[in-house]
Amino acid sequence: MSAAPVIAALLLAVFVSPSAAAWRPPVTGALTRPFAVTTNPFEAGQHRGIDLDAAPGAPVRAPCAGRVLVAGRVGTSGGVVTLRCGGWRVTHLPLATITVHAGTSIARGARLGTVGRGSAHAGLHLGVRREGERFGYVDPLRFLTPTPHHTSSTPRPRTSRPPRLPATAACRDPSRRAGTDAARRTGTDAARAVAGVARAGARARRRGRAVARRDQDSNPAPHPGDG
Numbered sequence: 001m002s003a004a005p006v007i008a009a010l011l012l013a014v015f016v017s018p019s020a021a022a023w024r025p026p027v028t029g030a031l032t033r034p035f036a037v038t039t040n041p042f043e044a045g046q047h048r049g050i051d052l053d054a055a056p057g058a059p060v061r062a063p064c065a066g067r068v069l070v071a072g073r074v075g076t077s078g079g080v081v082t083l084r085c086g087g088w089r090v091t092h093l094p095l096a097t098i099t100v101h102a103g104t105s106i107a108r109g110a111r112l113g114t115v116g117r118g119s120a121h122a123g124l125h126l127g128v129r130r131e132g133e134r135f136g137y138v139d140p141l142r143f144l145t146p147t148p149h150h151t152s153s154t155p156r157p158r159t160s161r162p163p164r165l166p167a168t169a170a171c172r173d174p175s176r177r178a179g180t181d182a183a184r185r186t187g188t189d190a191a192r193a194v195a196g197v198a199r200a201g202a203r204a205r206r207r208g209r210a211v212a213r214r215d216q217d218s219n220p221a222p223h224p225g226d227g
């Protein structure tokens with residue numbers, strides 16, 4: 001039996017992640033404010049998600065099937081519903097009413113509640129963060145439009161012999177490319193690159209904790225609902 005079908009299936013699984021194309025917008029309105037995160041998503045002026053045009057009272061529906069992690073009022077964010085869909089935390093705010101309960105599983109399209117009033121966002125705010133990574137915010141538009149798993153934010157290696165990083169590591173935060181660059185310079189194997197990525201990740205997490213502490217010192221509720 002030829003190995004070609006198996007290889008094709010594996011490539012499909014890596015580059016056409018089903019979850020990256022199967023979400024639906026939580027409301028019907030257009031984009032009013034884009035995702036804007038540089039290296040530190042907690043600095044002033046960052047926007048850790050997108051805002052979608054929605055009038056107060058409009059229904060909010062689950063973009064993806066998953067489990068309800070948070071359903072209630074959170075600090076100054078008002079009503080918040082956070083779902084876990086695969087490896088992602090998906091947050092909706094502000095909500096006026098909430099019709100789901102934490103701990104339950106829901107289908108894609110299930111009604112979560114209704115849009116609330118708030119001045120911090122232009123309509124409904126939708127945030128997506130990789131589970132377990134405080135700095136793991138990504139642009140939710142990646143999930144709402146069918147795009148390849150890799151985006152322009154993850155440039156391809158320029159050399160003819162790219163390091164063989166696992167796909168999941170290579171797709172993470174661009175700030176973690178330190179390991180990739182090290183491997184490219186030395187031309188060594190994936191193990192060294194992976195170790196570099198792990199070190200960069202640990203540094204990023206330490207920075208995240210330090211920033212989080214500063215955030216909480218200066219503001220008791222620093223956008224608490226978005227992840």
Ligand SMILES: [Zn+2]
Nearest residue numbers: 050051121125
């Ligand atoms: Zn927003």
